[in-house]
Amino acid sequence: MRAFIFPGQGSQKVGMGAELAEASAAAREVFEEVDDALSQKLSAIMREGPDDQLTLTENAQPAIMANAIATLRVLEADFGIALAQHGACVAGHSLGEYSALCAVGAFSLGDTARLLKLRGQAMQAAVPVGEGAMAALLGADIEKAAALASAAAEGEVCDVANDNDPTQVVISGHKGAIERAVALVKDYEIKRGILLPVSAPFHCSLMQPAADRMAEALAATPPGQFSLPVYANVTAARVTDPEEEQHLLVEQVTGRVRWRESVQAMRADGVEQFVELGGKVLGPMVGRIDRDAATVSLITMEEIETFAKEIG
Incomplete structure (x- = not known):
């Protein structure tokens, strides 16, 4: 097939x-x-x-x-x-x-x-330009990404946007929350977090x-x-x-x-x-x-x- x-x-x-x-x-x-x-x-x-x-x-x-x-x-x-x-x-x-x-x-x-x-x-x-962001989490599975997103939210939106494959998950939400998530990747045994060059935070609330x-x-x-x-x-x-x-x-x-x-x-x-x-x-x-x-x-x-x- x-x-x-x-x-x-x-x-x-x-x-x-x-x-x-x-x-x-x-x-x-x-x-x-x-x-x-x-x-x-x-x-x-x-x-x-x-x-x-x-x-x-x-x-x-x-x-x-x-x-x-x-x-x-x-x-x-x-x-x-x-x-x-x-x-x-x-x-x-x-x-x-x-x-x-x-x-x-x-x-x-x-x-x-x-x-x-x-x-x-x-x-x-x-979402007004500059208020949202997305980041790719490399070396992250869905469980690690979800835990990181929850910790980084701090009252803002930080959602798992794309579960692409076993080594790459994308998160999306408020810019501050996404930046906090990128800073915290090592604490969650995630290899790397990269801010994506996007104009809006897709696939989040x-x-x-x-x-x-x-x-x-x-x-x-x-x-x-x-x-x-x-x-x-x-x-x-x-x-x-x-x-x-x-x-x-x-x-x-x-x-x-x-x-x-x-x-x-x-x-x-x-x-x-x-x-x-x-x-x-x-x-x-x-x-x-x-x-x-x-x-x-x-x-x-x-x-x-x-x-x-x-x-x-």
């Missing part, structure tokens, strides 16, 4: 998608459709930058999705590899869950782009205003039926019901990204290979979660062609 997985924020870089767009009409069509949906030349920012524009949350989120879906469309249109035929399920990391849902037909490409643009804007607006905005947006544009099950971030469980998924996408804004548990759940359900589309972040994480899992990350035309030959 095979899972197709979709990367989250941080996987963006200037030049993303340029090679695919040059080589494939299917990829070009994705980028053009996203540009039209947003009334914005996002593809130009992806191709040429500047970097500070691409890393803006409201641009990064739809850009990462567009690149992943372009990779999928090349696989489908140019090499005849249909997702529903060759995959058993899908999953995505944070915003990648929207990419996954687009890939299996729950949202149109245009709606996915608009939802992610709004999600990025809402997340940025939820401070994001509630953004969750409220996404609840309204998803009520107006709810997910439809999808062709493969999705493993949801906040439950790390298999979902097939669009109404359930709609509620989980709202919870996801403030909730923990349970990626380690999601991968373990997919493995327990029989997934043997994980195929990352449009990034090279999740594949290595999967390898750290389960060394016996096969992984492949697809970005270039050469990588896509090699993969298509292997499974075609």
